[in-house]
Amino acid sequence: MAKSKASAPAAGTAPAPAQPASKPKTGDGSPIRHLYLVDGSGYLFRAYHALPPMTRPDGTPINAVYGFCRMLAIHLDDPEVDHIAMILDAGRTTFRNQIYDKYKANRPEPPEDLIPQFPLIREAAKAFNVTVCELEGYEADDLIATYARLAVEEGGSCTIVSSDKDLMQLIRPGVDMMDPIKQKKLGPEAVMEKFGVTPDKVVDVQALAGDSTDNVPGVPGIGVKTAAQLINEYGDLETLLQRAGEIKQPKRREALQTNAELARISKQLVHLRDDVPAPADPDTFDKKRPDPNVLLPWLEQQGFKSLIAKYTKELGEATAPVAPAATAPLPPKKTEPMKPAPAAHAKPNRPFTTADYELIRDEAALDEWISEATKAGVVAFDCETDALDSNNAGLVGVSLALLDGPWGNVNSTRRRAAYLPISHRAPGGTKKAEAQGALDLGGADERADGDGKLLPDQLALETAIAKLKPLLEDPGVLKVGQNIKYDMCVFERHGVRIGPVDDTMLLSFVLDGGKHGHGMDELAERYLDHKTIKFSDVAGSGAKQVSFDRVPIERAMEYAAEDADVTLQLWAQFKPRLAHERMVTMYETIERPLIPVLLSMEQAGIKVDAPALKRLSADFEKRLGELEREIHKIAGREFNVSSPKQLGEILFDEQKLPGGKRSKTGAWSTDASVLEELANAGHPLPVKILEHRQLAKLKGTYTDALVRELDAKTGRVHTSYHMTGAATGRLASTDPNLQNIPVRTEEGRKIREAFIAEKGHKLLSADYSQIELRLLAHVADIGSLKEAFARGDDIHAITASEMFGVPVKGMDPLVRRRAKAINFGIIYGISAFGLAAQLGIGQPEARDYIAKYFQRYPGIRDYMERTKDFARKHGFVQTPFGRKIHLKFINDKSQGMRAFAERAAINAPLQGGAADIIKRAMIRLPQALKDAHLEARMLLQVHDELLFEVADQEIDKTKEVARTVMEGAAKLSVPLVVETGVGLNWAAAH
Template identity: 60%
Template sequence: MQARLCGVSLALAPGEACYIPCGHVSGGGLAFDGGGKLVQLDEADLLKRLKPLLEDDAVLKIGQNLKYDYLIFRQRGIRIAPFDDTMLLSYVLDAGKQGHGMDELSELHLGHKPIAFGDVAGKGKDKITFDQVSIEEATRYSAEDADVTLRLWMLLKPRLMAEKKRTVYETLERPLMPVLAEMEREGIAVDPDLLRKLSNDFATEMAALETEIGKLAGESFNVASPKQLGEILFDKFSLPGGRKTKTGAWSTDADVLEELAAQGHDLPKKVLDWRLLAKLRGTYTDALPTYINPQTGRVHTSFAMAAAATGRLASTDPNLQNIPIRTAEGRRIRQAFIAPKGFKLISADYSQIELRLFAHIAEIPQLKQAFADGLDIHAMTASEIFGVPVKGMPAEVRRRAKAINFGIIYGISGFGLANQLGIARSVADDYIKKYFQRFPGIRDYMEATKEFACEHGYVETLFGRRVHIREIKSTNPGMRGGAERAAINAPIQGTAADVIRRAMIRIPEALAEARLKARMLLQVHDELVFEAMDAEVEKTQSVAVKVMEQAPLPAVQLSVKLTVDARAAQNWDAAH
């Protein structure tokens, strides 16, 4: 959003690439080489000459992580098209095998280690910005970038056809890139005054807790240090339930502290309270305002398309996919995400999408029927396993069934379920046994999926997205168990990711067709956040819901319906 353009590198054939500098500092605007020859162009002139090429329908533009370049040019009135992205090609072909950054791909596929950026621009306190790099060195670095990208494309593009992944690339990856770029560009409004107030409130509470913690500990120490905390709890006071981390230090995670708190110890309880506030303050109330772009007044995240092996997006700088919601204090932070005056935020989220897709993929008739009947799926599960009628069901019974339902999606284990519910391993094992008896298709699906993964080394989503499972043949039972659970989870999580990707690709055109000015701002795995003028809120909601619910069609016929709930309000908390 704020990067200045130093230059553009281009490659037309392997081994031949160039760098066109336009923003280096040497020579104050225009740079000359030793012989007095002009080696730097004026940016406006460069863009004017490149625009027809970058927008020419007959010229394919190839890039690595092209969303970055797309944004740079989009900020300057140029929309790159048509294009291929070697990062996305790699992601479609090799998700789960390795990362998809250029340096890694170059070493792997070309056997060539590119010049490290740190060697060119330095690191730490000696770091310079790229405009200060000499044009000679910038040329070596940048032209190599373009050359490597072209060479990668020549290897990866034919594999796309040979490995039958063209549809995934062309319907789920490539068209999403400009959509995400526009979302990033749009940004979301955040209320810095509210965040500052929250930060102060939290700081006051933390200071009070620190005093109390110091008194209980008999000494003042750094509450933020797990090392010091562990020594006080388990060496000084010799409290029971001490567990070691893999490096031999005392574990002080929330599970350990909650157990101690349940035994009536005040110190760990206060540390838990302190940690909640420290987390919210450090990660959100204090960090978010520093991301407000001074030109737009909004926060512009980056969405990473090739980060999660399952097809999910990731959000960075800042991560807007983990804004608090589970605690009252956390929701106060969500209230700082706002729509400007005269606008509303709309949140539209899929209801139980992973369980619905699981019912379809694993072909579980009772689950499908329950969704068709619009039943409370966790209550239904509870009544099936525990034989308790849905009417008048105790909340605890439903909570257990809900944990089992989530466990199923994650590749359930007795250990994990017991841990989650705080019950004995034997009881958890019993629940799972009953679950499998009641829905025999589930065990079949799990066994079949593990077998498929073992035979092929990968699993696939309904849309044909391939997720490689590296450790599936590991002789280490722990590693292999983890890989098996990942294999069970990936088709479900991945299909849900595919569905929302389809929706996101179609939404901008659907909004345009409906003559709506509303903008899509954020994606949070099963949720899309929009901003709409007050007068357009209802129409926008109806377009979003319609496109999201119909997203899988016609590529895939689902035997369960997908339902979407949408709500509008002045802030994200109220809209969700």
């Protein structure tokens, strides 16, 4: 393997070998069959980042050592392993520093709580009776290379326990690697995946690509991908450098020619020496049985209970008395502070049986229930309908549930629930057949013809409504529902304005947002230990599903009464927690009051120009057909352009275009960034694909779908807002989603133009300017940012000016763009990778920007650290208004999951705070408009924007009210600014 350069690297500069580099004299060990070489410090870093924080009873951090011991135990148990040693770095400077003084120069200090763990792994190795090897002047990697060579020369084989990519060059027949965390063997395939070349060419690739963590320079502008391509083409580095003049791309050619020497130095740095003086005979690395008198007391001192148990069983108790750990034990640190739900509440008051439920078949029974409910002061209720769309669904039945005793008596052991069937019909038609008729006919009542006759012994709809109305509107009776907005919508179409209400879904969201979902089935299982009857159990599923009015009444009762019953019991658990967990204000002043506001927005809907959408759709279809023909022509065969799988095969397997990335599942990635790169490289096919993708998306997701969503009765589109969908407190919009209507491209804006105002009206758009950045300046308390906002300055320009030291006046737009990307990155929990991708720059440059940013705004870094610490300690973060966002993975054992949760933790108070602010504005707006005698209606919310429909003559006044209310929705240490626009359509209002 190692060719000419094995001897090249500055033989004279290396410390003089103390012994010959060949195999030293034999010790007392046996010959090697299989040698395991553990990269000790490499493993320690891996384990440190992979495991959640742990401490010894005396407070010493211990997670990495624990991981190390677990790994050692596994290898010692492995019968394949007959020899094992741990290799360590002896010091920080090595012969490589003489070749290149900046080698590993930019390496940051290890994390604070890892440092005390370094000496402990030496102790650990000793306790487990494993030899430790190190050599002054060389890195552990060189020693590993040398021992690997010796093992193979002796006729044995070797496994290097490490995932350090720098060691991959050593893989060859007889030598492989093992990822110590994933317990996965790494062979030539893993090398090919990582470097795109065979193991013997790894050093050449690394020499070209360089390595920022080790500060290996490489050739600027060449990364691993390009390097692999070049090496595979030219065979090796030296040939490539000599023939660099043949390279077509001018930039690449120039880079290689001017940096040839840098590449050669880099190669010396990355190439591992396998001829260093081995400090011990590898035969002496034979696996030895640990001494229980050494191992057990040591494990005891660390508090590794599972390992103590394992080795006590295998080795027997320690026989010699041992000195106890010298340090005084401290109480262990808590790492899992999330409070479970109170145990007393984990069980239902009484087991669920249908015997608790009854049917309300006549007026007398209903009167009795209404009277009881009124006396109780709190009633859970739920309505069943024949469709999901609350704007059109017909009422099929109502269920009620009561606690025994006056309201507030949540500890009552008795409860009752009942179902009032109203519009059940004889079985017959399926849902699909039914939907056909529903379009032309009005309510459920008129659909009595055909096979579905109304069943007997049900109260008439009018009677039921008339009797329920006083109860549902009684200000002295609290109506509890699960997602009660839905029920309010249904009843409002029958002239009933339900109130006051509580919503178990919202209570759960306010208390436990981010911990879990808030659907009834999940809540019942989690808090009541009860599996609810599923809708599909009573109504069937798929094509055979029937609407609820076709479900037999007895069966319907079991399902429906259970819903009310469960709702009431959930309420009994959640409501007391509200005050206890200090979430009353959030619930009472933000979430609950928002219900009727959203309801009226959903009912209002927005007018859509259907003919325009249809024209657009036809136009898109025509162009899609043309594009498809062109694409097939270029590709040389027909295939489904909408199939990423087929497309990937065409591009990368058949046409062999460069730059293919694989996704997690191994499929070719064909997303926009990949296609754009190919397009920039001059390939014609990706350009057409991108265009096709865009049009197909617009047609499929918007033009066609929106026309389908038009409500036959109102001629408008009615979305529905979900209050508990986003953990941060944002709303979500579905059926259709009106929060992602295109706006960024020209073609897309044509769709937005189809959202229009009623005759004599205009659309008014009011949106918060930079609300999340303002919140950041506020919560992190950054003086200069706050002042800039107070002055009304261009915040991205100010950031750029302060970071790069350039004046705002006459600023290069590119500089401002970078600052803008960084500002957004900060809000998202910045990473060099993300920023690099966003700006299309290299990661080192991105890292540099981030460092500059934090240098200028250290307060923001402090804020981020504080936020993460808080999240780790409490399991949630909070917005300035008190909303809690739980981060269930913040102390996860996976480093990836923790990093993810940390970024979310940084983002959540900002995104959630912005959501709180606009919700506060939305709650005040209806009354403010009314007070100003304005008819304007609020139609849509898109996170930081509100859209109103306004009569022409009221535009100026409405604009003023909207701005005043929105800007006054929160009192922060920075001003809130709202920008408005007016137009005949939504695009024009921007």
